[in-house]
Amino acid sequence: MSDAARRATGAEVRFRGGGFAPVSRRWIGWAVFVALIALAEWGTRTGWISALTLPRPSDVLQTFVELWQSGLLFKHLGPSVTRLIVGAALGASIGISVGVLIGLFSHIRAGLVPLVAAIFPIPKIALLPLFVIWFGIDEGSKYALIAFGTFTPTVVATYGAVDNVDRSLIRMGQSFGLSWWSIVRKIVLPGAMPGILSGLRISLAIAIILLVAAEMLGAEFGIGAYILEAGSLYDLERLFAGVVILSLFGVLMSAGIGMIERRVLRWRS
Amino acid sequence: MDIRLDGISHSYGATEVLRDITLDVPAGRIVCLVGPSGCGKSTLLRFAGGLERPDQGRVLQLGAPPEGCLNPLTYIFQDFALLPWRSVRGNVSLVLEDHALPREDAERIIADVLARTKLADFADALPKQLSGGMKQRVAIARALAVNPAVMLMDEPLSALDAQTRELLMDDLIALWTRQPFTALYVTHNLAEAVRLGHRIAVLSRRPGRIRDVVEIDKPLDARLYADPDLEAVQTHLWEMMRDEARAADEELLDV
Numbered sequence: 001m002s003d004a005a006r007r008a009t010g011a012e013v014r015f016r017g018g019g020f021a022p023v024s025r026r027w028i029g030w031a032v033f034v035a036l037i038a039l040a041e042w043g044t045r046t047g048w049i050s051a052l053t054l055p056r057p058s059d060v061l062q063t064f065v066e067l068w069q070s071g072l073l074f075k076h077l078g079p080s081v082t083r084l085i086v087g088a089a090l091g092a093s094i095g096i097s098v099g100v101l102i103g104l105f106s107h108i109r110a111g112l113v114p115l116v117a118a119i120f121p122i123p124k125i126a127l128l129p130l131f132v133i134w135f136g137i138d139e140g141s142k143y144a145l146i147a148f149g150t151f152t153p154t155v156v157a158t159y160g161a162v163d164n165v166d167r168s169l170i171r172m173g174q175s176f177g178l179s180w181w182s183i184v185r186k187i188v189l190p191g192a193m194p195g196i197l198s199g200l201r202i203s204l205a206i207a208i209i210l211l212v213a214a215e216m217l218g219a220e221f222g223i224g225a226y227i228l229e230a231g232s233l234y235d236l237e238r239l240f241a242g243v244v245i246l247s248l249f250g251v252l253m254s255a256g257i258g259m260i261e262r263r264v265l266r267w268r269s
Numbered sequence: 270m271d272i273r274l275d276g277i278s279h280s281y282g283a284t285e286v287l288r289d290i291t292l293d294v295p296a297g298r299i300v301c302l303v304g305p306s307g308c309g310k311s312t313l314l315r316f317a318g319g320l321e322r323p324d325q326g327r328v329l330q331l332g333a334p335p336e337g338c339l340n341p342l343t344y345i346f347q348d349f350a351l352l353p354w355r356s357v358r359g360n361v362s363l364v365l366e367d368h369a370l371p372r373e374d375a376e377r378i379i380a381d382v383l384a385r386t387k388l389a390d391f392a393d394a395l396p397k398q399l400s401g402g403m404k405q406r407v408a409i410a411r412a413l414a415v416n417p418a419v420m421l422m423d424e425p426l427s428a429l430d431a432q433t434r435e436l437l438m439d440d441l442i443a444l445w446t447r448q449p450f451t452a453l454y455v456t457h458n459l460a461e462a463v464r465l466g467h468r469i470a471v472l473s474r475r476p477g478r479i480r481d482v483v484e485i486d487k488p489l490d491a492r493l494y495a496d497p498d499l500e501a502v503q504t505h506l507w508e509m510m511r512d513e514a515r516a517a518d519e520e521l522l523d524v
Contacts, residue, residue: 172350175318176364176415177340186363190354267354267395 055236060244063237077245080211080222083139084249087146088207095151095203096196099158103192104184109159116155124149125213132218142214149210150203157199158192165191194268197261204253208246270332270341270418270451271295277316277326279309285476286312290326292470292479294419297449299489301462304472305510305517310455311423313477317453318342318421334418339368343417347424349404351396351411357383358392361411378414385444386410402433406440413444420452426461435494438464446490459506463499464492471506474513475520481509 037057043049044056067073102109102116124145131141131148165188173183215224223245230238277290286309294300302310315321317328319342334341351360358379365375383389386406396404405425412420426434438461444450456462462469469483485502492499 168346168348168350169352171320172344172346175320175340175342175344176411178364178367182367186366187352190352267397 052236055240059237060240064241064244067238067241076221076223076226078221079219080215080224083142083146083214083222084207084211086139087143087211088150088204090143091147091150091207092154092200092203094147095154096158098151099155099196100162100184100189100192102155102159103162104188112155113159116152120152120156124210128214128217137218142211142219145214146207146210150207153203153206154196154199157202158196161192161195161199162188164195194261194265197257197264201254201257204257205250208249208253212246270330270334272317272342272419272451272453273329273331274313274317275327275329277313277323277328279312279316279323279325287323288476288478290472290477290479292482294451294453296332296418296451298467299445299450299452299454299465301454301456301466301469302472303456303459303462303469303506303510304477305474305514306457307517307520308472308474309477310457310472313472314344314421314423314453314455317419318344320344330418335416338416338418340364340415341418343412343415343420345405345408345412345420345422345425347427349396349401349408349428351404351407353396356393356395357388357399357407357410360396360407361414364411364415382410382413385413385447386440400433401429402437405429405437409441409444418451420450420454422452422454424456425454427456427458434458434461441465442489442492459503459510462506463503465489469502469506471509474517 040049040054041057044051044054064073067076098112102112127148128141128145131144135141135144169187169191170183173187178186211222212224212227215222216228219225223242227239227242227246230236230242272294274290274292274294277287278285279287290313292300292302302313304310312321316323319328330341352363355363361379361382362375365378370378379392380389383392386409388403388406388410391399391403396407399407405428408425426437429437442465454462454465463485466485467489469485471480471483472478473480483502483506485499487496487498
């Protein structure tokens, strides 16, 4: 196009501001799940995927239904859920308390941050024998393992969140003569809440991983024991049924925290 | 209650920020503190309310705070410092909660200050829903709630656009006219200083010293937008500050 022609018609300004703005499209997540499962079902039915490679999704569902009907599902779920709740609650509450203390007191920070850094990378599963000696082969060692594994990421997330509380708000509290305890309760804790909750997402996922690990060593009932048994028999249908239950745990926890966030963090734009 | 800054000097490390500042803030008057950026105005204000300690010199309260005063030295901050998780009412009640007031008294104070700052209809709104001007009015309401002896205002209008600033200046004048308050008002905006100040202290560039103190006798409610008398004072102040402001602008920050 010549310059004169371009001047006459005018070239439209090209839009270049798209993307980089996440939009909530809930159905795509479901569509991906459905597509993958459908692909596996179709592949195993046509023989394109051999039964040894991947169990047929409908068979996994069948196994799951049988598990439900035999009542075994709840026999396994009950202990697992109890262990998860007790262990995660212990670990998260101690973790949040210690994290807040680290955030508030320089001496505690100086003393504990290196310690937390030292225990964070230890695979907690490796310590299971130690926990068995300390807390017994029964539930105690399982609670301790899950609690210990949830504790470290919660501490790190919490003191980071306390550090990130807007200092000008704390200054404001001091300038109005608020007591130390009021400042902590009304300014520091609510201000740290977004960070603490996003830390909990990670800690609780770790709790599920450790639950299975704990149950693989010395548990009669529990999802971990179920998976271990299925795995040692190469019973892929049951293995997958167990794994699906764990996934559901994760999805439920994530949804639960999402709900808490929407309630507690309504003030965020 | 008066407040007196007595021979204040301060350094941050090797950088001397303030040198021998002596300034009186008499009761019922607004004293403005102007000066080029980085001259230590805000630091001086933090000393005045006890949020920081000067190397030398003292801050004195002369006389008793008024009856019912919950927090004699009360700040209003440039960034509003509102708790985003509390409503307008909650932000005001925050500063009353530690004083164990009977519930009706607290309710009455909150209703009164929200009415005085024209916020009564927005009591349940969250800060994120408010404009900048409204947020600063909430901060002013919160400060009034503790019935301060001296208000320490740290560039309270600097985060607002020019029109909102005019509106808030009118509001502050109306508040003062209804019930005179004492204030130390830090600003870099000379128009604000001549509009609101009974007395204007001009600080020099770092290390900040008091270069001059200008009194304006015209009553606050007689000062109008683009008032020629005020313009003259403003021009005089600017003449005094221009070279230093330029030098301050060209200074490299050594931090």
